[in-house]
Amino acid sequence: MAGTDLAGEVVGLGPGVTSFAIGDKVASWTGTAIGGALAEYAVAPIKSTVKRPANVSAVDGAALGIAGQSALQSLRDYGDIKLDGSSNNKNVLVTAASGGVGTYAVQIAKLGGAHVTATCGSRNIDLIKSLGADEVVDYKTPEGAKFQSPSGKKYDVVIHCADYQAFGAFKPQLASTMAKVIDLTPSPKSLVTAGWQGLTFASHRFVPFLMKSKSDDLALLCNLVSEGKLRTVVDSTTPLSRAEEAWQKQIDGHSTGKVVITVGEE
Structure with a gap:
């Protein structure tokens, strides 16, 4: 709506x-x-x-x-997830996965072949699994609060659909390559972080997203x-x-x- x-x-x-x-x-x-x-x-x-x-x-x-276009564009245009199933080498985290954008993002990431970890409330875990998520974590648990993958995966792409989180909260869970945290609810703080990372040529990026x-x-x-x-x-x-x-x-x-x-x- x-x-x-x-x-x-x-x-x-x-x-x-x-x-x-x-x-x-x-x-x-x-x-x-x-x-x-x-x-x-x-x-x-x-x-x-x-x-x-x-x-x-x-x-x-x-x-x-x-919701649909935000999920599609954030994954395809910013996260380099291809819908032909060839992105099976990518690990994706979707936060707030039971929301409007998150439910689409889980499915689109799976269409791309990615391994998907998702966070949501405990009452929605079975739903998000039914949409194809490989791992689902209750965001209220210690692991969920730290965005940890149960299998120890490190993420190439994070689709962050929840309220602002400092980049440092995600950094320990990011892959060593050019991983991106794509912020679908950008705030002035995320814009500052993204600007600083651009100036310092950081290997990881916080990406404010606008559909x-x-x-x-x-x-x-x-x-x-x-x-x-x-x-x-x-x-x-x-x-x-x-x-x-x-x-x-x-x-x-x-x-x-x-x-x-x-x-x-x-």
Whole structure:
């Protein structure tokens, strides 16, 4: 759920739009400058809107915008994880793996062939294992707090989906090569750390991440869902009239996977 992610049916077209038709089922990301996704009708930019395959639901389409693209881009573009299964030499850690981004990140890393260690709360361990994680650690345990792999793996890529953690908390668990901690919730502190590492040519890198919506990426994700290679974990669906309750649940961090707002019937 977000005020920028949406999926539905095309009911109108702007001037010169020829790649879509009235009645097309689509998924889109409106962008933070436009927003407006929590509504019965929304304006979707053509550059970040794609047609959904027939077997991809509106719930799936709405969930993929920020969370799916963030997981894909952080792993592929920053972590050098290839989706063809050839990254079987990589060890990946996904923190807060039961969240919207984390559930997708675990699956995409496994599509790449990586060995995946994940952290989450104890109630979600079985879920994250079912998504393909090789090792799952309760973040409240001493091992989880230190991001330790139960088998002693050292990580080439960390997809950090939780609140800010100092780089030093990850460093003992990183591989000796050019390992990266990709911070999906960047803060001023992480920006300072990243800048300093760049100036000193550090071998390990803290990488602040910002998602860039791309229609090709959203289409790729929709196709992965259509092919049964990617699963959307839905915490709950809530009618638009109760959107505030759903939003608060997401903010409070009490949800597993995505919270989706529904508007009527597709």
